[in-house]
Amino acid sequence: MSTFVALDFETADNGRDSACAIGLVRVENNRIVQRSYHLIRPPRDYFRFTHIHGISWHDVADKPSFGELWSTISPMISEANFLAAHNASFDKGVLYACCDAHGVNRPKQNFICTVQLARKTWNIRPTKLPNVCDYLGLELDHHQALSDAVACAQIVIAANHHETQSSGKTVISCPSCQVKLRVPSGKSGQIDCPRCKSTFTTSTKQLVN
Numbered sequence: 001m002s003t004f005v006a007l008d009f010e011t012a013d014n015g016r017d018s019a020c021a022i023g024l025v026r027v028e029n030n031r032i033v034q035r036s037y038h039l040i041r042p043p044r045d046y047f048r049f050t051h052i053h054g055i056s057w058h059d060v061a062d063k064p065s066f067g068e069l070w071s072t073i074s075p076m077i078s079e080a081n082f083l084a085a086h087n088a089s090f091d092k093g094v095l096y097a098c099c100d101a102h103g104v105n106r107p108k109q110n111f112i113c114t115v116q117l118a119r120k121t122w123n124i125r126p127t128k129l130p131n132v133c134d135y136l137g138l139e140l141d142h143h144q145a146l147s148d149a150v151a152c153a154q155i156v157i158a159a160n161h162h163e164t165q166s167s168g169k170t171v172i173s174c175p176s177c178q179v180k181l182r183v184p185s186g187k188s189g190q191i192d193c194p195r196c197k198s199t200f201t202t203s204t205k206q207l208v209n
Contacts, residue, residue, distance in 0.1 A: 002173030003028045004112070005077050006084040006153035008145045009094040010053040011042070016097035018042040019066055020055050023145030024076050025153040029172075030160060032153055036076055037146035039063040043101065053143040067102030077107055081178065086129045086152045088113035114155040121159045175200055 006025045012018040019040050026034040041064060045057045064072075077083070085091035088111040099106045118124045118132045125131075129151060133140040138154050141147035164170050172181055177196040192199050 002178060003080050004082045004084055004153075004156065005080045006114075006149045006156065007077075007091055007095070008085060008148035008152060009091050010055060010143060010145050011049060011094060012055070012057075013042075013044065013046055013048040015042075015044070016093045017066075017101045018044060019094050019098050020047070020060050021053065021145040022069075022073065023147070023149035024073060025146075025149045026076050026080070027153050027157065030157050032150070034076060035146060035150065036073065038069055038073065040069060041065050053145075065102065066098040067104060070099075070102065070104050074104075077109070080109055081173075082112055083107065083109045084112045084114055084152050084156050086114045086132075086148065086155070088115075112156065114152050114159075117159050118155060121162055172202055174198065 004027050006027065008023045009019045010021040012020045020042050021037070021039050024034075024036045025032055039055070039060045041060045041062075043065070045061075047056050050056045083092075092111050096106050098104075114132070115127045118127050118135075122135060124135050129148060130140060130142055132138075132155055133151050136155065136158055138151050139147075140151050160171060170183055172183060172191070173179065174181060174191075174193040174196060176198040177193065179193065179195045181191065181193065183191060183202070189201065190199050191202055
């Protein structure tokens with residue numbers, strides 16, 4: 001895996017367009033390189049879920065709308081290979097609804113759901129975010145959007161590490177064409193990409209968790 005963005009939304013009410021907070025974490029080659037958190041002014045001042053995330057209209061009344069915030073957060077998402085979220089159908093639905101409501105093009109990247117990833121990798125059940133974080137020993141301030149997004153990113157990284165340990169291979173990406181390649185763990189030096197025929201230098205001596 002090369003570059004992905006883990007994200008988490010909190011919403012004000014049942015409407016998927018009612019995002020009131022977003023946390024984003026950008027990961028490059030299994031390292032967290034950027035974190036971002038924003039409060040968002042939703043289209044309505046009615047808040048149904050303050051008791052869950054602690055955010056009220058008073059907190060966001062003077063904050064930018066999703067459309068006004070998009071130019072700030074979209075560069076973080078651009079050129080990511082995929083997006084990740086815990087219970088991705090929810091966050092994907094919120095992202096798309098907010099994009100549609102504000103006339104913004106939906107991101108084209110596919111989503112990876114860390115609920116499904118955790119079940120597949122470690123057979124964790126139940127698989128709510130606190131359950132997975134407890135299993136992996138990750139810190140979590142649940143329903144704080146940035147904390148949830150960081151945890152989601154760490155789950156993807158841990159799953160990739162688990163796969164690497166199981167297979168004796170490390171997953172890297174060709175910097176020219178982004179194709180994913182499996183190379184023996186501990187290999188360093190020049191790698192020839194079979195897809196685009198380019199040659200690049202890498203080292204997989206140390207795994208990142």
